[in-house]
Amino acid sequence: CPASDIALPSGANAEASVPDWFTEARFGMFIHWGVYALAARHEWVMTREEMDAATYQRYLDHFEADRYDPRDWARRAREAGMRYVVITAKHHDGFCLWDSDLTDWSVASTPHGRDLLGPFVEACRAEGLRIGFYYSLLDWHHPDFTVDGLHPLRNGDVETLNAGRDLTRYREYLHGHVRELLTRYAPVSYLFFDFSYSDDDHKRDVFNGKGAAEWGSEELLAMCRELQPDIIVNDRLDVPGDLVSPEQYQPLGPMTVAGRPVPWEACQTLNGSWGYDRDELHHKSPELLVRMLVDGVSNGGNLLLNVAPDGRGALPPVVRDTLAGIGEWMELHERSVRGAGPVTLPVDVLGPSDVRLTQRGDRLYLHLFAWPMRHVHLGGLGGRVAYAQLLHDGSEIRWTEADPTVRAYGSGMGGLPAGAVTFELPVLRP
């Protein structure tokens, strides 16, 4: 697939790199959870319905999280094949899942009352998962965060509201929060900042947008690296980060900056909503999600798949079933994505387009998205293919140099887990 060279976005740089654990993992869990789960209609409910703090307070007053079980979340993430987890420590509403020293707008001021991040981190580490925090740069509750075009109070008397607000104080709060997260819950492997909106005049003019200057991004990034030298920071601080972070789309090819492949991670929802939405019924199938994972790996990217626990802290049944479905495929096909990436061998696929190739070492993986079987001819490999088999059951696929076409017939292919049918082709070194 042609590399999709991208203009240098604010958060990507030609020197972007990530530690091996990230590309080895290839698959992570995103968790959007906060008091907005009680509203059960959107994580932006505070601003979409222009709620002031007094109105939004009802969600804090009823946040019991009595079914919160991070060990269940962590176990299901691992069984689905995920190897890192990124949770919304603070979203745009400013509500903190931990008992911060810097604000009372946190879980400490709810009926639940206890730190949520500590048990979460402990449960994830017990499952061998890397820890990531999502932290919103926006804060629609903080008294020094200036009212802009996205703020819940944007239609009020903005000039009067902003008269007493001092972004310098907010910047100190923001940096203090990140320091709390990186010290209280160390080691933290990944920080997902979200989001800057100043990279064009429209965003500045319409939204009175905010970016690196308002966040103090250079200084913030330096502090993160001082506290956690190996941490991954995404590209939404409005300064170069360690990876590119496509939002709900799959790049058409390897992402390159100045012609050099850069690490990237697509974040995707299960159903179009990041936060718990009681009425959102259109969930992506395990089959589609497996294909998104394979598609991303074939282009050198990770998939960060979002789940949204409900207002009591439970994963909804459809989420549990979807994760289990992905896990069934991963159990049989894990080595075709874990630590795998784009094909470097000089192979070309002659046949249907619903095919992806991944490679790990000297093993080539041919993923067929459409079933029943297709004939797929892999040109350019010739006699270098030592053997060919179906990955899920190790059954041989007859392969000859004279006829390097993958064929598998038979009704015996029933009962395969949803997703891609994958062939493994050990390739002798060139």
Ligand code: FHN
């Ligand atoms: O506004 C947020 C949104 O709620 C969600 O957190 C996503 C996740 O990447 N980020 C922003 C939208 O791009």
